[in-house]
Amino acid sequence: MRHGHVPLSLAVCASLCSLVPVTGSEPPADVPFDLVQQHLIVAKGSIGGLHGLNLLIDTGTIPSVVDQRIARKLRLQAVPSQLVAFGQTVRVSSASVTGLRIGVFQPGEVPAGIGDLSYVEGGGIDAIVGLDVLSRASFRIDYKAHTLSFAPSDPESFTAPLQIVWPFVTVQLRVAGHPMQLLVDTGSRDLVLFKSRMPAALSGAPRRGDKIVQYASGVARLQRLDLRQVGLGARVWDRLPAWWLDRVPDGYPPGIDGVLGVLALDCQRVQFDFERNELGWSR
16 A cells, blocks of 8 residues: 555546457456455556566555566656655655556556565565556456456445545545544555544544554554444444554545555455445445
């Protein structure tokens, strides 16, 4: 999960034609992926003339990022830039990237950061495809079948409105009657709340351990807690595990209270519908 700034609104991006007809041997609408660390979606794709690249699909990343190895091969013209990851600013370079393709999905020219992606456990990540690119077409992730689909699909069992808190896509989670706006992140497995933005009524929840997580900005310490009476759309949980981040969330809009890793919903499928502005999921 990495964050920065993009020059176009998601509404504009979503209106662009991203599913480009191809001739000859048409790529499949369903793209297989590997699940790294049990939650990171890594699919094969191409950038420019480079094929068979490992692309990390991460809605929590803005802008998308190309590894410096790939940038050198593509001879990208870079300019200074920066991104924010869990409250820490990281200096990077950025460039315009063309020829990105994942199955039938071809978003056209996209801005991307250039950085060292070797920090991702398991290694071998050539680029991170972030929300600035993914928002250009609706898509579905099937964690059971390990497929990423850009084709029309049936509605999921549960839905919740997607809202833009620029430049992020968010949902509103209700915790014991308190609304919390959370960034939706396929690059995280956890529900993470920012301690400094938690309602006072929730700050006294008992802690149940902690863990250290590696992000682009370095390591972050998360503390475990259990949330009671949690609602998202029509779905309600009596108890939902969560973590809180004891760090000032610089770089995030004031309206964002935390991060929702989609697998925290205990789902097997999740769908981002940018035409209806809905997040859908099924167990």
